[in-house]
Amino acid sequence: MARVACLFILDLPLAAACRAEPELRGKPLGILESPRYGRDETIIAGWMRGLTVVQARAVKPDLIVRPLSMEGIQSAQEALLDVASSVSPRVEDAAPGLTYIDLDGTQALFPTERGLLTALETRARDVGLEPIQVGIGPTRTTAALAARDRGGGTIVQRKELQRFLHALPLDLLDPEEETLDRLTLWSVRTLGQLARIPIHALGTRLGKEGVRLARRARGEDLSPFRPTPPRLRFEEGTECGYPVGNLEALAFQMRGVLDRLTRRLRVRGLAARELLVELTLQSGGHFECKVELGAPTLEVPVLVSLVRLSLEKSSPDEPVERIRVIATPGSVETAQFDLFLPPLPTPAELAMTVARLEALCGPGQVGAPGCSDTHRLDEAHMQAFSIPPAGTSSVRDAPLQRPTLALRALRPPRAVRVWGQEGLPERVQLSEHPLQILSRAGPWRLFGEWWGERRFARDYFDVELSDSGVYRLYRNLEDESWFVDGIYD
Amino acid sequence: MLQKAGLAGQVQVGVPLPADSSQSQRFQRVISPLGAEEDRLDHLLRPFQGRNRGRLIELEGGLSSGRTALAYRLAAGARARGELVGWVDLPNALDPRALRRAGVGLEGLLWVRPTRTRAALRAAELLLRTGFALVVMDLEGAARRALEQTAVWSRLWRAVREARSTTVLLGTNRICGSFATLGIYTKKSCSLFDRGLFEGLEVSAIIERNRTGPTGTGYDIHLSHRLAPG
Known part of the structure; x- marks a missing residue:
């Protein structure tokens, strides 16, 4: 038996603005139709919609207005999808502020639907989407109606579907204005009254729109569930x-x-x-x-x-x-x-x-x-x-080997001046004064990476200087420059 | 008493260090009858290895005095026990090749390269609070002004005690004063150059401060430049 949950945000631009600035929640807030602030801009969401800022302020002086943020609306919609995807991978992004979740297989995580509904509300609050309306029903249409009716939080079982739909007002189906006027003229004001009219009769008088409304009034879906491909882009x-x-x-x-x-x-x-x-x-x-x-x-x-x-x-x-x-x-x-x-x-x-x-x-x-x-x-x-x-440590359980010498690296290698004969260093200038080499080992020639730009060819020496340090010294064979790159310690 | 302490046959009383040593007449040398360098090192460091210690060890010494090799040894011991090691490297002097040669498992060692002394101290504290069993702080070249404040060391000492970990301070001078549980002064005795090859260093490690035992004991340690056969 299929079960669907619906997440619905009544006023997405308003919810997006409150998500970006949580301190605006509960205050009189209007969203302008343009992304720029202007006194003559019309308010399209929130308080005083349809009025310009000047008109609205004349009625409500403490009205706060914010420009329309498409960025914020998109983020809020993606946050809504994240909330839905947190309970099931089968999620349909139906419209701005409207998302459906296929609840098949979620029983292991959420044994009761009430628990699931509470979890969705909590997670929506966690991502800053407030207020959100959640409904659960056997079809997407029913779930959406359950979410939109009286602030949401309704769970509709299949056996009580008729009773639930019967008293719902017609405008919950968002009919076209002309169709709504005609239906009102016929004294059809609830879904129950609409469902009692034969579909072919409605089709004859109202066309395709009438058939759609009649099917939705019976709780039927007009199209199959179309899951949105999961996205991991935040x-x-x-x-x-x-x-x-x-x-x-x-x-x-x-x-x-x-x-x-x-x-x-x-x-x-x-x-x-x-x-x-x-x-x-x-x-x-x-x-x-x-x-x-x-x-x-x-x-x-x-x-x-x-x-x-x-x-x-x-x-x-x-x-x-x-x-x-x-x-x-x-x-x-x-x-x-x-x-x-x-x-x-x-x-x-x-x-x-x-x-x-x-x-x-x-x-x-x-x-x-x-x-x-x-x-x-x-x-x-x-x-x-x-x-x-x-158990993967290479040294675990191995006896410690005899103590070995450590090397303190100098990064980057310090360029030094060297005096010597026949390519063998005898004195090294590390700082102000040259130091005498007391003992010397080397040279050992190292070269490699000749195929690339990082090729190197060096003669390495280990030298003990008169400052009592033992250094690793090398000569760059390309330019005859000398460097110290470490101190044995 | 020596037998009870596991030191029988290892201590010769009254043998002074070389005359050029500044500590010359105050310390005795411990010479292992077997002559095994690892025995001497482990004898020196064993009481300070392992968890549930809460120790602050200070290793001070000049150029090529073997203090870094001692820190490597402690790190190798900790990694062999499966513990995590943090290495706060202010001078950016850690050499992974040398570390691996010393038997330290690199995969459990976290290398932190702060650029300021205060950041180094804060990093060490973070590592201790996370549960690293051994934190080595290489503070060579650190700003003395930042290290001279007592509050710095009392704070670090408290973190060490609470984490029950071991912290090793590497430097050229003693810096944390009476907060150190163990203070070891290392000094190069001689470098070993043999027929054009550099074989290693002979260093002496002297316990200058010890909260839990005697001070003044000196150890001769041979640090080999070669790996042991096999």
Whole structure:
């Protein structure tokens, strides 16, 4: 037996504005028809719709108006789809502010429909969509009517379908104005009255529109369920309202965008792995900045810090008018730990720490050390850190080997001046005064990557200098330059 | 008493360090009868390894004094026990190749490269609170002004105690004063160049401060430049 849930937002532009600015919730708010503020613009959503700003303010002086934000409406619609996709993969994006969910197979997660309905309402609230109307019924038409009737929250079973439809007003089906007038003239005001009229009679008098209305009044769907392909693209944006040329103000605007983005990711059980920040500049140009995260995270302060650090490195030359952030989602890993090993932090805790450390030290400064597959001795790189699976440690249970010498790398290698004879160094100038080489080993010639631009050919020496340090010294054979790239310690 | 402490046959009382040592007359040397370098190192570090410790170890020393090799040794021990190791590397001096040669499993080691001293201290605190069993802080070249504040060390000490972890401070001087559980001063005794080959370093490690045991003990350690056969 098919069951469908419907998520319905009565006034999507208003809901989008309240989602972007939660403090406006409950206040008299009107949405203008244009994306620019103007006193003669008409209000199309919210309070005083149909009036211009001047007319509306004459009636209600404390009316708040906001320009229409297509960006915000699109984000709100995607957030609605995220709420729907959090309970079932079969979701239909029917219209702006209207989404259907096929509930087949959700019983394992939600044993009762009331529980499911409450979960949907809670998740919608979590992503900032309020108020939302939810209804559940045997067909999409019934579910939509259940959502729209008296603020939603209604669950209609198939056996009580007729009784439920009987008393519903006709305008819930959104008939054309002319059709509604004719039906009113015939004293047809409820769905029950419409359903009693034979379909062919309605078709004869009202045409295709009449047949459609009659079928919907019986709770039938006019088309099959068309699932929307699942999308894992998370975008949020905002129009700044004024040109923002200050990084502090930009970070403030960014916080709201990232907060909404992380709320959507959380509802889907995901976290942000990478961020792409797109800024629209005052001149109409675009500026992009990519922020790669060491580990997926949902921490807004961490994300704001990372974006800010990234923008500090390269920021746009002009003031910003619009912000858009696209998150690449990643899942927080889970791990099964070894019973006989010390307790370790969970992957989620670790991901949060890595993200916080990145915010503290900058992108690309946190990770696991890695050795590249090359003969270059000074090559080192950073790779993503994760908890090694139990039992895979290469050193576990192995006896510790004899103590070996450590090397303190100098990055980048320090250019030095060297005096010597026949290619063998005798004195090295590291700082102000030259130092005498007391002992020397080498040279050992290393060359490689001759096929590319990073080719190298070096003669390496280990030298003990008169400052008591033992250094690793090399000579570049290409230009006869000398460098120190490490100190043995 | 020595037998009870597991030190029988390992301690020779009254053998002084070389005369050029600043600590010369105060310390004795521990010489393993077997002559195995790992025995000496592990004897030095064993009481400070493992979880549930809450230790702040300070390794100070000059150029090529072996302090980094001692920190590698602690990291290798922690990784061998399956613990996570955090390495806060202010001078950006960690060499992954040398670390791997020292037997440290790189896959469980988190390398953090802060650019400021304050960020390094904060990073260490974050690692401790997350549950890293060993956090090594390489603070060479750190701003002294930031390190001279007592509040910094009391805060770090509290984090170490609460996390019951071990934190190792690497530097050229003693920096955390009385907050250190163990202070080890390392010094190069000689470098070993043999027939045109660099074989390693002879270093001495001296316990300068010890909250749980005697101070003044010196250890001679041979740090080999070569890997053990096999």
